[in-house]
Amino acid sequence: MKGILKIINLVIGLAIIVGFLYGFWYLLSSLWRAFSGLPKEYVPAIVTAVTTFIVAVMTITLGKYLERRMIIDKEMREKKIPVYNELIDFMFDLMDNPHSKTPVEMNDFIKDFTKKILVWGSDEVIIQWSNYRNISKRKEEANDPNIILKELEKLLLTIRKDVGHKNKNLKEGILLSMFLKS
Incomplete structure (x- = not known):
């Protein structure tokens, strides 16, 4: 069939x-x-007029498309940044004082953040958030904080990329070292 x-x-x-x-x-x-x-004298004028018209229409259409795309990207970024800041604030709080959150508070935050990221996160951020959560839940990796911290750094790099940063000069461990030294 x-x-x-x-x-x-x-x-x-x-x-x-x-x-x-x-x-x-x-x-x-x-x-x-x-x-x-048509007489040969008219052809260059007609070709010029048609070419001018086609170029003008294409320029206006492409310009409007790109302008609309930039507006949508800007509005999306404005919605994403507060959501991502919530995660970063939460992580900084945990790094400063690991016992500041109860397991219930942490689970509530994770549920709330997951709901928000499903709406506002890019595909890459959602995938990396899922990887981070899955690795954090596994007992083998949970006993090795290096694995979890590397996944956290991947998540942070993905978030930075999603809000428009290039990350091209950020080597592995740079974000994590800033995160841990604060």
Whole structure:
């Protein structure tokens, strides 16, 4: 059944492509016939006018698209940063005083943060948050704080990347050393 649907989709897709190609060819041949009968003095002016129009339309369309994309990215970043700051504040509190949070408070924070990150986090941040949580839960890794801290650093780097930082000069351990020295 799936094989037949794939063949039908392929045939429909090919028919659409052939239709577009035929329409494009027909348009070009019609334009060629229309312009071939004009005096040669008019052709450069017409080509210039058409080219100017096409470039103007493309420039405006692309500009509006990019502007809308930048606005959406800015609004998303404004929503993400407070969520990410909550995690960083929570982690700093735990690093400063490991006994400042009860297990219930930590679980409540994790649940609340997970809800927020599902809405506002990028795919990469969600994946890294899941990796961090899964490694933190495993008994083998839970006994080795280096593994958990390395995953935390990966999460922090992913968060930085999500809010627009390049992270290109940050070597492994840099963020973690800042985090632990504070």
